[in-house]
Amino acid sequence: MSTTKSFPKNALRFIFGLGCITAVSCITPQNSNAQSTEVTKVTFQKDKYNRIFIPVKIDKDSMSLLFGTYSKPLRLAPYFQSTRALTPSWDILTLTAPNGKPHDRLLFYSPKITVGNLKFRSEQAIVNYAFPDSLITGSTGTEMVYRYNWKINNDHNEISISKLPFTPAEAFTTINYKNDSYPKVAVEIEGVKTFFALDFGSGACFQLNSRSDLGRRLIATYKLKPVKRIISDIHARKLADTIYEVKIPSLLFNGIELTQQKVQLSSAFPQNIVGTGFLGDYNVILNNSRKRKIGNTVILEKRLAK
DSSP states (O other), rough: OGHHHHHHHHHHHHHHHHHHHHHHHHHHHHHHHHTOOEEEEEEEEEEEEOOOOOOOEETTTTEEOOOOOOOSEEEEOOOOOOOHHOOOEEEEEEEOTTTOEEEEEEEEEEEOOOEEEEEEEEEEEEEEESTTTTTTTTTTOHHHHHTTTTEEETHHHHEEEEESSSSSSSSEEEEOSSSOOEEEEEEEEEEEEEEEEETTTTOOSSSTEEEEHHHHHHHHTTTTTOSSEEEEEEESSSSSEEEEEEEEEEEEEEEEEEEEEEEEEESOOOOOOOHHHHHTEEEEEEEOSSOOOOEEEEEEEEEETO
């Protein structure tokens, strides 16, 4: 015979009722937090390319993270590996090099990251050797960004972070994209329509691979010559990169005609990118939904200073 069954019926009713009250009191605050309207505001710094650097606390170190929206996992400098702040997850992430060859990277779990009063725990991260420890400690990825909604005020260098979506005051254009992906937009140049990733971690305006069909077409049409050749370590330890630049008289961005847009062609960059050279001219809202049927949106708003 169990101990519970040996209790008198009145005692059992009392215990059951007390348990229900306790359960309700425990559940209610959680639901309140899930619908919290609290907004966290953080002042950020920008470089000359309009890239955003968010002040964070990683474990016990006060540092900054580049706000990036292309890479899926968090990227951190080798410093955190040397201090053993990273915990191996033993999962492998396969990346594609600019030459098309796949290469595997070990995924780690990050230490606690604090942004304002928000805490991000055990984010998946890879070690990125392109980040000099003295200049930058890492960059956010879509997994970290998708946990909240973000409003970027480039007029006042302030990011607002909330669980609830933000409502634009005056939208210039709204870009819809699927969950579990980086934000991307349809761009049409010289009659060729393709997709560009919206990456706040890049300082370019519009950037595409010079070896792509569109890249070769632009080089031939505008008779482009290389403006510089550099050794890049952004996507590999050491990689030669040839850069071309051209101003396109007219292109379509999410169906909107834009004139005199600077396009950079790179032999090393594997993906078409719209960076902060263009996005920094707008205030931006990133509303992220975890419901696959709803999807996510990037909303560009006109800046006060523009």
